[in-house]
Amino acid sequence: MIYDSKQLKTLSVLFEKYLCECQYSKGLRPRTLAGYSEVFGTFQKIVPEVITTEDLSPQVMTVFFKRISTRERIVGRDTIRIGVKPSTIKTYHNKLIAFFKWLEENNHIENKSLTEKIITPPEPIYNDERALTKEDISKIIASIALNTTHNEFLYKRDMLIISLLIYTGVRKTELLSLKVQDVDFNQRSLFIDGKTSKSKKSRSIPLHITVIMHLKNYLAQRKARGTTTDALIISSKRDKGFSEHGLKNWIQKYRRLSGVKFHLHQMRHSFACSLARSGADITTIMKALGHTTMRMTERYLRSISSENSRDYIDKLSY
Known part of the structure; x- marks a missing residue:
């Protein structure tokens, strides 16, 4: 497939290349790749205005996290929940940062310090009892x-x-x-x-x-x-x-x-x-x-x- 110069900066096109490298060069498992795809899909859905690498900025990530933390969603048949768990926020952050660092390392974005300026969310505090009795x-x-x-x-x-x-x-x-x-x-x-x-x-x-x-x-x-x-x-x-x-x-x-x-x-x-x-x-x-x-x-x-x-x-x- 041949892309023009504008398409080459499109995040979705670059993400496909990133996944390909993760699969064939890094040897990541299909389940891990699916996790990356799911997070990127959520990112596109929550901030649809971010289309190319030129649209990326630390402020965009702040907007993204604010929106997923305050949006209403339906769980199950009719249960409404607001936001997501802190551990989910951390997962989104880690997976997106990995992709953005790849963009930096491969000269796809001009802002080489993008990932350094993005605020890291705090480590989630786990109070739940995960082990079975x-x-x-x-x-x-x-x-x-x-x-x-x-x-x-x-x-x-x-x-x-x-x-x-x-x-x-x-x-x-x-x-x-x-x-x-x-x-x-x-x-x-x-x-x-x-x-x-x-x-x-x-x-x-x-x-x-x-x-x-x-x-x-x-x-x-x-x-x-x-x-x-x-x-x-x-x-x-x-x-x-x-x-x-x-x-x-x-x-x-x-x-x-x-x-x-x-x-x-x-x-x-x-x-x-x-x-x-x-x-x-x-x-x-x-x-x-x-x-x-x-x-x-x-x-x-x-x-x-x-x-x-x-x-x-x-x-x-x-």
């Missing part, structure tokens, strides 16, 4: 046991899924990408391929005895079914790996049956907090989660309050 997890496990009695395969597969989530802290993409050969019973470990991980780094997670038990039961059931696919978690109807859509239905099913309004990523938070409460140091937790910085790990541990130090304080002796 033991009671919540018990309810989910009980709902699996009670509602799969008619299907032995479903029981063993779904018990494996929940045990992998709470005892290894794997991400959704990592869970769906697991292969049978990633399980090492001799080393009692689970291999996470960096190609399927957000951090792009491979890691091995030690397996809890409970996970090993469910793995052996499930693999025996797989064998009895004559399964040929190498995907570890498989569909109940076809000889193929469990899909993202299938996992979404899985979550909705057990949210309804257990009465616990959970989402998959909360299992990861629960895993991290359980390790911390068991005395694991933050470096160990960081490695298990596959994080590259302790700062990210600390966000996962925000469910742990000062009250959790009581048992350790009671054991102090000088």
